[in-house]
Amino acid sequence: xxxxxxxxxxxxxxxxxxxxxxxxxxxxxxxxxxxxxxxxxxxxxxxxxxxxxxxxxxxxxxxxxxxxxxxxxxxxxxxxxxxxxxxxxxxxxxxxxxxxxxxxxxxxxx
Amino acid sequence: xxxxxxxxxxxxxxxxxxxxxxxxxxxxxxxxxxxxxxxxxxxxxxxxxxxxxxxxxxxxxxxxxxxxxxxxxxxxxxxxxxxxxxxxxxxxxxxxxxxxxxxxxxxxxxxxxxxxxxxxx
Numbered sequence: 001x002x003x004x005x006x007x008x009x010x011x012x013x014x015x016x017x018x019x020x021x022x023x024x025x026x027x028x029x030x031x032x033x034x035x036x037x038x039x040x041x042x043x044x045x046x047x048x049x050x051x052x053x054x055x056x057x058x059x060x061x062x063x064x065x066x067x068x069x070x071x072x073x074x075x076x077x078x079x080x081x082x083x084x085x086x087x088x089x090x091x092x093x094x095x096x097x098x099x100x101x102x103x104x105x106x107x108x109x110x
Numbered sequence: 111x112x113x114x115x116x117x118x119x120x121x122x123x124x125x126x127x128x129x130x131x132x133x134x135x136x137x138x139x140x141x142x143x144x145x146x147x148x149x150x151x152x153x154x155x156x157x158x159x160x161x162x163x164x165x166x167x168x169x170x171x172x173x174x175x176x177x178x179x180x181x182x183x184x185x186x187x188x189x190x191x192x193x194x195x196x197x198x199x200x201x202x203x204x205x206x207x208x209x210x211x212x213x214x215x216x217x218x219x220x221x222x223x224x225x226x227x228x229x230x231x
Contacts (some may be wrong), residue, residue, distance in 0.1 A: 045222065047225060
């Protein structure tokens with residue numbers, strides 16, 4: 001199972017919005033609404049931001065939102081803050097009790 | 111509060127074996143699926159394996175299938191990963207994570223701090 005495709009980097013200005021894509025295939029992202037997003041600061045464990053495409057766990061600001069169209073899922077970060085500058089990963093269920101991660105995107109806040 | 115604490119990571123020679131542990135607290139361990147996820151130095155995350163709440167179902171990434179074995183002891187609230195025939199490419203931080211939702215890997219809502227496995231001669 002190949003990793004989901006994310007852009008290696010993304011950037012946006014303080015206060016603005018940025019969207020990070022996560023492209024899979026019709027066998028994973030395109031079929032299942034089990035896409036989640038994680039934020040990982042250097043030296044720290046990942047933190048769940050979004051699950052099941054667009055649901056937010058309690059405690060995650062509504063500046064973070066998720067969506068999906070066809071084989072591509074997206075994470076949008078609105079009202080960019082300095083602390084948002086870090087790495088983001090998507091995942092998707094791929095059937096047969098297996099999961100695949102995206103390669104990760106490094107977000108820079110300008 | 112939910113806490114996951116991994117241990118067992120160390121330096122091991124290629125071809126060697128290692129057993130990782132993850133101690134859980136703050137939730138009913140026997141009710142939830144668990145997964146291992148790893149991250150090679152400077153690289154992205156890779157799902158490794160999952161185990162069902164009762165331990166009767168599991169699966170593995172192709173990269174570790176046949177070499178790694180996941181297990182759990184619900185009485186001791188512990189998760190394990192037996193790693194055999196280790197290769198240099200297995201070098202990574204290994205995280206245990208609580209695996210929730212409708213399917214395996216639906217979402218990982220709690221993660222441990224990770225334990226570093228280094229495979230080198």
